[in-house]
Amino acid sequence: MAPRGRPQRTPTAAPIPASLNTIAVAIMAKAPRPGEVKTRLCPPLLAAEAAALYRCFLLDKIAAVRALLGAQPVLAYTPDEAQAEFAVLAPDFTLVPQRGPDLGARLHATLAGLLAAGHPGAIAVDSDTPTLPREFLQQAIDCLAQPGTDVVLGPTEDGGYYLIGVRAAHRALFDAVPWSTSAVLEITLRRASAAGLHAVCMPAWFDVDTPDDLRRLQTMLDGGPSAAEADQTGRFLASMRR
Secondary structure, three states, X not given: OOOOOOOOXXXXXXXXXXXXHOEEEEEEEEOOOOOOOOHHHOOOOOHHHHHHHHHHHHHHHHHHHHOOOOEEEEEEEEOHHHHHHHHHHOOOOEEEEOOOOOHHHHHHHXXXXXXXXXXXXXXXXXXXXXXXXXXHHHHHHHHHHOOOOOEEEXXXXXXXEEEEEEOOOOHHHOXXXXXXXXXXXXXXXXXXXXXXXXXXXXXXXXXXXXXXXXXXXXXXXXXOHHHHOOHHHHHHHHHHHO
């Protein structure tokens, strides 16, 4: 009981830091090292060129996420020893190492960890879509921030997805998924429905994995409106042509 003569105070919960009141947006990133990234682009690119191009992809995605509203920018990196390298690329981002034996495990661990830290929602976004319109990312954040949406997905044209966001950790969305196949999105939506989760899809986009994708990217960046979304990538490809 409170001492006589003093008003009794109602206990209040400790305030959550402002950054935890936002949706966490984590870029899933690999260290841009020759022979370890974008290997399906070799040929026509050399391994060093493919790594340099992927570094530009990362820089453009970092710039896109940095400009989002209501988001806490995160970079989920691999391998562990690349932390210092990523700290240079994204000094204002929260850095978290990827954990798990495959992509599904790493996605689940990254999202679950951000939710456990106190974020009301978490989104994992790929690093293979340098021309992805920024408004698609913003739409995903705004959608996930609203009650009634459990899962948000950004489909890719090849049947996968460029982002997935959740308000609670759901391992079933990631276990035993046949990654890098055209069935990924369909399976994820089916599992979300089976779990009683309401899923919302963003507009579809294309990722850059193959030489045909690279040619499409070059055509798109030749003076088109997507050039603003992929400034670093566009500069690199222009320098290669010169």
